[in-house]
Amino acid sequence: MWGGRFARAPAEIMEEINASVDFDKRLAEDDIRGSLAHVEMLAATGIITKTNAARIRQGLETIADEIAAGVFTFSRALEDVHMNIEARLFELIGPVAGKLHTARSRNDQVATDFRLYIRRMIDGLDAGLAELQGNLVAQALAHAETVMPGFTHLQNAQPVTFGHHLLAYVEMLARDRGRLSDARARLNECPLGAAALAGTSFPIDRKQTAAALGFARPMANSLDAVSDRDFVLETLAAATIAAVHLSRLAEEIVLWTSPAFGFLALSDRFTTGSSIMPQKRNPDAAELVRAKTGRIAAAFQSLVMVMKGLPLAYSKDMQEDKEATFAALDALALMIAAMAGMVADMKANPERLAEAAATGYATATDLADWLVREKGLTFREAHHVTGRIVACAEARGVALDALTLEDMRAIDKRIDQGVFDVLSVARSVKSRKSYGGTAPQNVRKMAQTWQKRLEKEKVRR
Ligand code: ARG
Numbered sequence: 001m002w003g004g005r006f007a008r009a010p011a012e013i014m015e016e017i018n019a020s021v022d023f024d025k026r027l028a029e030d031d032i033r034g035s036l037a038h039v040e041m042l043a044a045t046g047i048i049t050k051t052n053a054a055r056i057r058q059g060l061e062t063i064a065d066e067i068a069a070g071v072f073t074f075s076r077a078l079e080d081v082h083m084n085i086e087a088r089l090f091e092l093i094g095p096v097a098g099k100l101h102t103a104r105s106r107n108d109q110v111a112t113d114f115r116l117y118i119r120r121m122i123d124g125l126d127a128g129l130a131e132l133q134g135n136l137v138a139q140a141l142a143h144a145e146t147v148m149p150g151f152t153h154l155q156n157a158q159p160v161t162f163g164h165h166l167l168a169y170v171e172m173l174a175r176d177r178g179r180l181s182d183a184r185a186r187l188n189e190c191p192l193g194a195a196a197l198a199g200t201s202f203p204i205d206r207k208q209t210a211a212a213l214g215f216a217r218p219m220a221n222s223l224d225a226v227s228d229r230d231f232v233l234e235t236l237a238a239a240t241i242a243a244v245h246l247s248r249l250a251e252e253i254v255l256w257t258s259p260a261f262g263f264l265a266l267s268d269r270f271t272t273g274s275s276i277m278p279q280k281r282n283p284d285a286a287e288l289v290r291a292k293t294g295r296i297a298a299a300f301q302s303l304v305m306v307m308k309g310l311p312l313a314y315s316k317d318m319q320e321d322k323e324a325t326f327a328a329l330d331a332l333a334l335m336i337a338a339m340a341g342m343v344a345d346m347k348a349n350p351e352r353l354a355e356a357a358a359t360g361y362a363t364a365t366d367l368a369d370w371l372v373r374e375k376g377l378t379f380r381e382a383h384h385v386t387g388r389i390v391a392c393a394e395a396r397g398v399a400l401d402a403l404t405l406e407d408m409r410a411i412d413k414r415i416d417q418g419v420f421d422v423l424s425v426a427r428s429v430k431s432r433k434s435y436g437g438t439a440p441q442n443v444r445k446m447a448q449t450w451q452k453r454l455e456k457e458k459v460r461r
Pocket of ligand 1: 020
């Protein structure tokens with residue numbers, strides 16, 4: 001492509017370090033889309049003739065078909081996806097192919113391709129996250145009343161409902177979707193026409209190409225257009241946070257499906273057996289969701305390192321923005337799909353959850369609150385009295401609601417029969433009606449709100 005200035009071919013090792021086609025062929029579809037928009041604009045502005053534009057368009061469409069059919073051969077000697085496509089265009093339509101690169105550089109070309117790629121990946125991730133949210137909401141609705149232990153420090157804290165716990169993830173995923181959608185809105189500007197770095201002397205129409213590619217507007221500064229990858233960083237940051245959320249849910253699934261907890265069973269479709277221990281049901285998919293989070297965080301970190309010392313405008317360093325990003329976004333899509341499957345199929349064990357919810361004196365706070373509300377103790381005083389009652393239950397080896405009234409009155413005379421109203425787990429969760437609290441009526445309402453919201457989104461999509 002630049003043979004004019006060079007007398008000798010590149011060293012083999014040069015080709016190996018320099019060529020990106022092995023991975024950036026992933027951008028082929030976006031590259032052709034960008035070229036089609038560019039060639040239309042070149043014709044509309046009279047920079048090339050309509051006849052030549054039509055020949056180039058036909059050639060590009062043939063190439064798109066070849067790529068889709070898997071019969072296109074990418075060659076390392078041609079360095080990257082852009083030059084592979086241009087070389088093939090030359091084979092197909094002859095020297096007129098050389099007009100396509102008028103008023104364009106690979107620098108604005110690759111920036112455009114990558115934005116198109118990230119944009120469609122974000123759309124796919126968003127749809128996957130919405131599906132996962134839907135599956136969580138369905139389980140939440142089915143388990144609005146199922147009690148379980150709520151934990152802090154992984155110690156039994158206060159009873160909650162299983163539905164409430166699942167809806168916490170629905171909220172997290174909503175913010176993940178928000179972050180991805182913010183990134184999408186910010187990246188949706190078109191670098192094409194920035195050329196190598198300074199713009200071009202040809203009378204191009206950047207608004208036309210931007211619109212043709214579905215971008216909101218052309219990028220305002222040619223140097224910025226070819227030299228920043230903040231849109232990739234922002235997407236990877238959002239992806240990392242989403243992965244962390246999935247990883248935490250995965251961790252809970254791993255814990256809860258362990259017989260030591262017995263809260264949850266995954267379906268056969270999402271478990272594996274052991275080659276030696278016949279009784280085993282391993283939550284491999286959940287474990288891998290947890291583990292793959294590492295490579296997404298690493299992709300973010302890796303690109304931060306690539307970018308941090310680069311002077312404006314383009315440097316070849318930026319070619320290293322792609323491999324890890326492709327792998328990270330693929331991993332996230334797979335994690336979301338696996339999690340959606342696990343959540344749809346999983347079966348909670350309400351008896352076991354209720355049993356666990358009742359252990360660990362989980363209604364102690366309810367007792368303290370009752371002493372404040374009904375008997376006028378200060379909260380600190382009530383905390384102390386309750387602590388002594390818990391110690392008494394522990395000494396007797398019974399739950400709070402199995403203590404006798406005499407046991408409790410021996411600690412504080414003000415306690416009466418009414419106390420038993422608040423000591424059961426079911427009453428405890430039912431009483432947590434404050435906005436955002438765990439009461440079954442809240443959970444049902446919130447799950448229904450989410451169902452409607454997700455349904456509406458689906459219609460829009
Ligand atoms: N393969 C290159 C990349 O991914 C395309 C841009 C090359 N530009 C250049 N001036 N060598 O970054």
